[in-house]
Amino acid sequence: MFDLLPHLLNGLTLGLLFALIALGFMLIVGLMEQINLAHGSLFALGAYVAMQLTGPRPPLPADLAKAWLTLPLGWRYAATLVIAPVIVSLVGMLIELCMRRTYGKDPLYGLLLTFGAAMVIEELIRLVWGTRDYVLQVPSAINGGFLFGDLIWSTYRFYAAGIAAGIIGLVWLLIEKTSFGATVKAGAHDSEIVRALGINLSRLRLLVFVFGTMLAAIAGIIVAPIWGIRPHMGVDAVIPAFLVIVLGGVGSFWGAVVAGLLVGLCVGLAGAYASEWSLLSMYILLVAVVTFRARGLWGKKSVLEA
């Protein structure tokens, strides 16, 4: 039992990260009933932008760059955690503006549009940064490892898991406990009534999409030091994201969180005993669950099935 503990802990950390990756994806699916296949590319873009900002050559005018570089890494990292998602959210905004033409049509069109967007973003990343791998610098305070019960643990993983849990909590508060969240949920439930109440639904949808994009970018920055930064990371992220959503059930917040943890545990444990097949385990988990529960663990009926 005791040798299982590290793997369980590892799986839980991984699970929180999966839940974080899926969070923005889930918001857009749950509140707009749109599948954003560009989620992974926005995730990757967040990591690349953050890498560029914290790296030795920030894209700034010479004087400003000098002043920026004199700041300690910890400050730069903290600032980047806010600035990079804002920059990436502009791309998300562009996608949402294009996507407006597909609202009210078959959800397949939104899915295909975002597939195209994902491809374009990925090619742009290749064009700007090439195909080589990059490393995101993190402050020394969260770098390194420590000894705990005969094992060396990575500090960063714990930091990442903590941040993920924090962001998940904040998003839950935002959706469930604020009037903004209530309006957004009402808009998803009955757009006619919300419009009749004089609420600008297009702006609301833009906000939701931008917020989802920012979450994708943040997830990218948090996960980058663990996975590394490379053009392929977008696909590596979007697949677990959709898996977590389907497993948890479309439209269920806690479903997605639980599913994220479940996938993390599954991959973590499979990785410990059959590392070659750890990726396969999550698909098998999905097929097993969806075969018996058509809408995932806590899914609701939605237009996405039509």
Added chain:
Amino acid sequence: MIVGANSSSDAARLVTPTMLVLWLVLATVPLWITRVGLYPYLGIEILIWSLYALAFNLVLGTAGLPSFGHGAYFGIGAYAFGLCQLDIVANLWICLAAAAVVAGLAGVLVALFISHRRGIYYAFMTIAFGQIFWTLAIKSHRITGGEDGLLKIKRLPADFGLVSFDLTDNVAFYYFVLAVFAVGTAVLWRLVHSPYGRVVAAIRQSEVRAAHLGYNVWLYKASVFALSAAVSGFAGGLFAMAQLAAFPDVMSLHQSGYVVMMTLVGGGLVSFWGPVIGVFLFLTARDVIGALTNAWMLYFGLLFIAIVLFRPEGIAGALSAAVQQHSLNALRRRGSSAMRLLVGGGR
């Protein structure tokens, strides 16, 4: 011609005029393809991918089922062809049959799980199964060669008993693939326009209505998926011959996305021949734009976005609209000249 292809008199035919013209044009390709700066191998690739895209469109266009992991069956066909040739028997017909049968069986297996699902859940499940097969192909080093792929596949001679054709030359192989393509298109055309195809199309319009009419929707959905997988696998077998190898690459999510793109850009939703147009455009664009810039996918991606936004019915749809517009204009012109004759005839 695209309008003609949809007319009811053609639907009953085994070979339509469009088909004949297409085959004849394709038969002349090796005579001029090198003169326009391309190469015979591109022609082979276009034919194989066209067959694959037509099979895929059986599911997407005819049945309206969003299958986003279809590369798996193409890849399984390629591996089945290779493994049959290397380990069982080096006979072209048996190997091609193995490609279709194994991919078809994989299709049946997946169809058992997904045919109760609809919409996005269906799409997600096909992606999940596509990923399972892709992971299996990459991780089963001993059987599939892992990332390196299955090498040393040969182009077996096409043995007809009395005569046997050597297919190692690209032009000879092109004509072989063209013959297969011709048979394949005729069969698929008949299938789509058969009573079976009409029921499948009815399911696309409304599953509920089809079920109320007494059709076993599940069985039709499962069978059309398995059929499509089998033909995709057959095309995959040809592809293994063309490449002289089988790689896991074609099974990835990206490549599965490409066949969706080709089909939609061409106009698979509105036209039987749409996927062929899309494949031709995609592969020539890859070679022509790809020779000029490294980022050709960027431009193709932008084109794809524009098509989804402004012409969801694809190039075939735009063409048929243009043809209809043209004939409408011609009609108007004729009408106005007739008016002129009537009114100004005396002068």
